[in-house]
Each structure stands twice: as structure tokens, then as C-alpha cells.
Amino acid sequence: MTAHFDEESWEAEIGAMLGGLPTVGPPDGFIESALDRRPLHAGRTMAGMAVLAVAAVITVIGTGAVGRTVVTVEPDEVADRHVSVEASVFGTGSSQEYNVVDDGNGVAASAYLPPGFQAVSTVEAYGLVVSVFERRDRKVSVSFQPGAVDWGALEAEGMANVDGRQTWFDPESQITVLQSADGIVTIVGLDLDEVANAPVSSEVDAARSWWQRATDTAGAVAEQLGYPEVGGTAAAS
Amino acid sequence: MQVGITRSSTESKRRLRFNRQLGGVDRASVPTWEEIARTHDRFLYSLAYRLCGNHHDTQDLVQEVLLRVRRGLNTYQPGNLEGWLSRITTNAFLDRVRSQKRRPTVALPDDPDRVIAGSPDADAEMAARDLPQHLQDLLMDLPPDYRAVVVLKDVLGFSYEEIASAIDVPIGTVRSRIHRGRSRLRVALTQ
Numbered sequence: 001m002t003a004h005f006d007e008e009s010w011e012a013e014i015g016a017m018l019g020g021l022p023t024v025g026p027p028d029g030f031i032e033s034a035l036d037r038r039p040l041h042a043g044r045t046m047a048g049m050a051v052l053a054v055a056a057v058i059t060v061i062g063t064g065a066v067g068r069t070v071v072t073v074e075p076d077e078v079a080d081r082h083v084s085v086e087a088s089v090f091g092t093g094s095s096q097e098y099n100v101v102d103d104g105n106g107v108a109a110s111a112y113l114p115p116g117f118q119a120v121s122t123v124e125a126y127g128l129v130v131s132v133f134e135r136r137d138r139k140v141s142v143s144f145q146p147g148a149v150d151w152g153a154l155e156a157e158g159m160a161n162v163d164g165r166q167t168w169f170d171p172e173s174q175i176t177v178l179q180s181a182d183g184i185v186t187i188v189g190l191d192l193d194e195v196a197n198a199p200v201s202s203e204v205d206a207a208r209s210w211w212q213r214a215t216d217t218a219g220a221v222a223e224q225l226g227y228p229e230v231g232g233t234a235a236a237s
Numbered sequence: 238m239q240v241g242i243t244r245s246s247t248e249s250k251r252r253l254r255f256n257r258q259l260g261g262v263d264r265a266s267v268p269t270w271e272e273i274a275r276t277h278d279r280f281l282y283s284l285a286y287r288l289c290g291n292h293h294d295t296q297d298l299v300q301e302v303l304l305r306v307r308r309g310l311n312t313y314q315p316g317n318l319e320g321w322l323s324r325i326t327t328n329a330f331l332d333r334v335r336s337q338k339r340r341p342t343v344a345l346p347d348d349p350d351r352v353i354a355g356s357p358d359a360d361a362e363m364a365a366r367d368l369p370q371h372l373q374d375l376l377m378d379l380p381p382d383y384r385a386v387v388v389l390k391d392v393l394g395f396s397y398e399e400i401a402s403a404i405d406v407p408i409g410t411v412r413s414r415i416h417r418g419r420s421r422l423r424v425a426l427t428q
Contacts, residue, residue, distance in 0.1 A: 003426040014419045014426070018376075018391035021369050023283040026299070027292070031278045034300045035271055090335070116405065118332050134335065136405065 071147040071184055073154060079173050081126055082141045082188040089121045089132045090139075098123035098130075113140060114194050140189035149179045162196045169195075267315055270307040277322060284323060287388045288330045290377040298333065302326050323393060324403035327385050331404070334381040375425045383418035390415050 005013050088098055101122050117133040117140060124130075125143075133140045151159070151166060154177065160167045168177040169192040176195045178185040187195055268276070285298040305325050313321060376384055385404065389395040397415075401408040 002428070005423055005427065010423055011416070011419050014422050015391040017368075017372060018387065018422075019394065021287065021372060021392055023279055024286040024295075025279045026282040026296075030282075030296060030299075031274050034296075034303050035274055118328065120332065121336050 069147040070150050071145065072150045073168075073177050073184065073186065075154070075170055075173060075175050077126075078143070078175050078177075078186050078188060081128075081130065081143070085123060085125050085130050085141055086132060086139050089123065098125045101129065113142070114190070114197070138189065140187065143186040143188075145184050145186075147184055149177055149184050160192060162192070167192070167195075267310060267313055268318075270303060270310055273306055273318070273322070274303055277319070280319060281322060281326060284326050284388065284393065285330070287373070287376065287392050288327070288381075288385060290373055294333075298326070298330055301329050301333070305329060319393075320395070320399060320403070323389060323395065327389060327404055331381060331385060372422075375422055378425065379418050379421060383414050383421070386411055386414045387418040387422075391419075 085098060101124055113133055116135045118135065120132045120134050122129060122131040129144045131142045133142070151168070154168045158168045158170050160169050166179055169175070174189050174191065176187040176190065176192060178187070281299050281302060282295060285295045285302065286292070289295045289298055302325050306322070309325065376388070379387065386400055389400045389403065395403070397408050397411050401411045
């Protein structure tokens with residue numbers, strides 16, 4: 001199938017050809033199935049179950065079901081983890097392969113980010129759940145782990161206070177360490193001011209506490225995938 | 238280092254953004270996601286198909302888009318609904334492409350017989366009938382970033398400004414991607 005185009009108007013001619021493409025409608029029953037939020041394919045079902053595991057982790061952190069193990073956060077390790085996970089997720093040279101628990105459809109951790117960041121992938125790395133987000137050429141990772149931050153192990157000059165919460169921030173590496181009731185959130189790639197204002201722009205009610213937002217986030221993941229009972233299950237554990 | 242981000246300053250920013258988000262919107266005029274799904278099913282599906290090129294990926298993408306629509310309705314400003322849906326669909330498509338880069342898969346065409354090279358004696362009627370599928374195949378040969386802007390511009394008729402806003406890239410980038418995409422299509426169509 002060979003076409004001939006005028007040198008002066010070839011772009012318009014191609015545009016017209018594409019503009020003439022017919023619309024394509026969905027097969028019968030597809031929209032009703034989508035409205036029922038039933039996973040269409042086995043792969044999606046597995047992804048959904050994996051995301052629920054993330055949701056459960058976040059919810060358990062928020063509800064205080066996990067013991068308060070004191071954790072020493074090593075900024076160098078955090079930076080290395082970020083670089084390795086990012087390289088793996090974007091296929092830019094990491095030899096590490098991580099277990100992907102969410103291929104980018106989830107909303108886990110979005111409550112901690114400014115607007116416009118899109119979830120790319122959530123993986124298990126070094127025993128943590130790490131979500132990677134992207135906005136244009138900016139890449140941010142958010143890690144979750146149970147326990148309590150050993151603030152004394154972090155450099156004193158990095159200590160900050162955001163909305164009355166103890167926080168640690170390193171402007172050079174853009175690492176922020178937050179503490180909730182029972183969980184640790186480590187964010188790489190944002191300035192402290194962006195972190196401080198992020199909940200304002202999220203879809204989650206900013207007036208709610210950190211762990212309530214974490215619970216909301218977990219619930220939102222479950223709702224997206226059609227498993228509303230998960231929040232209750234995790235809360236009861 | 239003590240960073241003095243006080244409650245008063247962040248509260249002010251919160252109020253400003255909150256007011257901006259809800260300013261002047263009559264929420265009763267916003268359709269539900271079920272209404273959008275039923276009234277714009279063909280629009281969504283067709284756009285997704287032009288981006289994905291096969292029904293399996295199209296259905297996955299539309300389902301993802303509907304979830305994003307449901308999630309985003311509380312911040313939707315009534316206006317150009319199809320523009321908003323196109324923005325969500327295109328970004329969901331590009332997100333999927335990025336997330337699949339590390340796990341490349343090759344989707345099977347819906348009808349393998351249609352991509353087998355035709356006989357040189359095929360008549361014009363046959364060529365005309367196969368043109369949509371041929372064009373779709375050529376679209377699928379474009380890099381996803383080029384395909385997305387070409388579909389938005391030439392299939393949906395968006396302006397450069399609307400496309401730049403939808404996918405959050407500079408307008409010059411949109412222009413060059415469309416030009417390069419069309420140029421590749423031209424070469425493929427004239428071979």
C-alpha cells in the first residue's frame with residue numbers, strides 16, 4: 001500500500017488520513033464489567049492482590065499494630081536504595097531486579113507528594129516497600145517501614161519541624177525522614193517545603209492525621225481494585 | 238539546621254489551594270463516573286485503541302482510566318469533558334508504557350491475518366478497506382511519545398496548546414514530536 005504526498009501539503013494529508021480513521025467501540029458488556037470493577041485478566045488480579053499487600057502494610061503501620069522497633073536510618077543507604085530502585089524501575093542500568101508489587105496503578109504514598117507526580121512502580125527492596133513516582137524529569141521514591149526513627153543517630157543539623165512533627169531533612173541529597181505513630185516514611189527527591197505542603201494538594205483530606213491519611217490511602221487502593229473489605233481486615237490484625 | 242515551617246504559613250497555603258480547588262464549582266453539574274463511562278464509552282475506547290493497537294491492552298487501559306476518572310471527579314472542573322478524559326487516557330497510557338519498559342512484552346495483533354503482507358496484485362478496493370488497519374499498524378510503529386501527540390492532534394483534533402497542557406510538555410516539544418511522527422508515517426506510507 002503505497003501513497004504519494006504533495007511536497008507542500010504532506011503533513012495536512014497525513015493528518016486528514018488519520019482524522020478519517022473510524023471510531024472503535026467497546027465489545028458488548030465491557031463497560032458494565034468495568035463499572036463492576038471486576039479485574040479483566042489474571043495478571044491484573046495478581047497485581048491487585050499484590051497492591052492489597054502494600055495497602056495492608058500501610059494500614060497496619062497506621063493502626064499501631066506493629067511494634068515500635070527502633071530503626072537507625074542511614075542516609076547513605078537511603079540514597080543508594082533510591083538510585084538502585086530508580087535505575088531498576090526505569091531500566092537505566094541497575095543489575096538489581098526487585099519484586100514488583102504494583103506496576104504503577106496504585107495510589108500508595110501519593111498523599112506525600114506534590115501534584116503531578118505519577119506512580120510508576122512499587123517494589124519490595126531491602127525489606128521495605130518502595131514506591132517510585134515521576135513528573136517530567138523528576139523522580140521521587142517513597143519508602144515505608146514499620147518502627148520508630150532513632151533520631152539520635154541522624155545528624156543534628158538536619159533536624160526540622162514540620163507542622164509540629166519531628167522531621168529530618170538533608171538538602172543535598174533531598175532525603176526526608178518522617179515519623180508517624182508507628183511507621184517510618186523516607187522520601188527522596190523533594191525539598192522539605194514540598195513535603196510540608198504535599199498533603200494540601202493530595203486528594204486526601206489534609207485535616208486528618210498522618211496515620212489517618214495513610215489508612216485513607218490504603219483504603220483508596222483497595223477501593224480502586226474493588227476490595228473494600230481490606231481496610232477492615234488490616235485494622236483488625 | 239532548624240527549618241521553621243510554621244503551621245500558620247502552611248495553613249494559609251492550604252486555604253488558598255483549597256479555595257482554588259473548589260472555587261465556583263457546582264458539584265451537582267458534575268456527572269458521575271458511571272454516567273461518564275456509559276456516555277463516553279466509545280470515545281474512551283476508540284482513543285485507547287488508537288494508542289494501544291489491540292483490544293486486550295485497550296480494555297486494560299480503559300479500566301485504568303475509569304478508575305482515575307472516579308478518583309479525579311472531586312477535582313474536575315465542568316467544561317471540556319472530552320479534553321479531560323483525553324488527558325487522563327493519554328497520561329495513563331504513557332504511564333503504562335514507562336512501567337512496562339523494564340518488562341517488555343510484544344502484544345499480538347487482534348487479527349494476525351491482517352498484518353500479513355498483501356499480494357502485489359491487491360486491488361484498490363482491498364487497499365482502501367485495509368487502510369484503517371494499515372494506518373493503525375503504522376501508528377503502533379511510532380514511539381509512544383510520538384504516537385500519543387499524533388493521535389491527539391490528528392485523530393482527535395486537539396490544538397497544540399491543548400496537547401501541551403494535557404501531557405505537560407512544552408508546546409515546542411509537541412510541535413516537533415507531531416512533525417517527526419507524521420514524517421515517519423509519510424516514509425512508511427510511501428515505501
